[in-house]
């Protein structure tokens with residue numbers, strides 16, 4: 011049990027580092043007045059593939075699924091639904107960021123406001139979301155899931171991590187984050 015939850019918590023640490031990089035990139039835009047599309051696209055790739063597809067994917071398909079099944083009667087759908095809503099809101103900011111970058115590239119200079127608004131809203135949302143998962147939802151899972159459900163959670167999580175694409179991209183993204191941090195002013 012601890013293994014699956016610890017793995018998700020470890021992924022949160024990497025996500026938080028990228029939130030910091032994204033904030034710095036926005037600050038650079040404000041200070042220098044130049045949008046580096048390549049940098050933002052690299053970060054967008056991380057947000058879409060690592061954060062959403064892999065991390066939120068594992069939470070939704072495995073942990074939330076099990077919690078809903080096992081604890082539904084006890085906790086209702088409240089805590090899990092709250093997390094799902096936040097995942098969706100995050101997706102809206104990511105697509106807002108993607109669209110505003112395109113608009114800006116087409117010559118709409120004012121779209122810089124939307125680039126920054128979507129980026130910073132996303133970082134605030136995700137920081138709070140991660141805190142709520144680490145402190146509340148994951149602890150609820152540790153406390154309340156049956157031993158059998160914990161075993162299933164660990165088994166399904168390690169299966170998901172063994173898929174080649176998942177293990178390759180964990181390493182790939184970790185290296186990318188280190189490179190981005192190293193290049194920050």
Ligand SMILES: [Fe+2]
Nearest residue numbers: 066069093143
């Ligand atoms: Fe989440």
Ligand SMILES: [Fe+2]
Nearest residue numbers: 022069140143
């Ligand atoms: Fe999470």
